[in-house]
Amino acid sequence: MYRLTRRYSANRPVELHTKNHCFWPRLGKCFGAAAVVTLALSASGPAAAQWLNRPTSGIPRTADGKPNLNAPTPRTADGKPDLSGMWGWEDNRPCPADGCPDQRIGQEFINIGWSLKGGLPYQPWAAELVKKRSADNSKDDPQSHCLPRGALRILTDGLLKKIIQAPGLLVILTERNATYRQIFTDGRPLPADANPSWNGYSSGKWEGDTLVVETIGFRDDMWLDASGSPLTSAAKVTERFRRPRFGRLEIEITVDDPKAYTKPWTITLNQPLVADTELLDYICLENERDAAHFVGH
Secondary structure, three states: OOEEEEEEOOOOOOEEEEOOOOOOOOOOOOOOEEEEEEEEOOOOOOOOOOOOOOOOOOEEEOOOOOOOOOOOOOOOOOEEEEOOEEEEEOOOOOOOOOOOOOOOOOOHHOOOOOOOOHHHEEEEHHHHHHHHHHHHOOOOHHHHHHHOOOOOHHHOOOOOEEEEEEOOOEEEEEEOEEEEEEEEOOEEEEEEEOEEEOOOOEEEEEOOEEEEEEEEEEEEEEEEEEOOOOOOOOOEEEEEEEEEEEEEEEEEEEEOOOOOOOOOOEEEEEEEEOOOOOOOEOOOOOOOOOOOHOOOO
């Protein structure tokens, strides 16, 4: 599949055209081979028309014109932290011996519980399922078949997301399949009998400077990472969003899913602001030719 994507450098993103791009890395490997051609940037070319290098307006900057990521937390008219902005993912995964893939990912993309001592507390059936999914090269991962990734994997994806905060509602837009997630902050209760969905149903409230979001109503066949850690319809997820400074978003995630795990578990994501660019659609099914070549039992 061909798309225009970004490789981030210290100064600006560099755009690339790729085929069978490494969007499903597995322990440093990819399901498909990548053919990468560097695209020279031109202020008058298509990249400029797509706003991939347009300065973000209204943000604090240092004397040299760069975004001031250490500036104070922005706030809305009612004094709450404003979580709005374009957000990336923590670059915390070392490169394999044969070099980094073009599409960098965080540890949580592969194993959402990598930071937990002893790993995720799987129920016995879930531990066996993860082993089987790994042995199958994750060929049944919904994202490998261009299906939605779900609310939590939007946060750990190796693609950009944009948060838009408005009175009563917070929306997360993601480049992957040009999809969205809604978090209602208008005081509504969670639904009593939710129809299972990919993103679930989210309701949030402010506790001081922290937005606390509860989500229920997931499908019973969700994957939380490329290793195949499950999420079931019994799950309740609590997220705590904080913006301690302008350029940093902290998201504490607690998963309480007694069907798949022996106890609730909590991780924290630390995500950087990405300025001076815009979202770029990645439509998985566009010229998709990988699925027919997946290898697994």
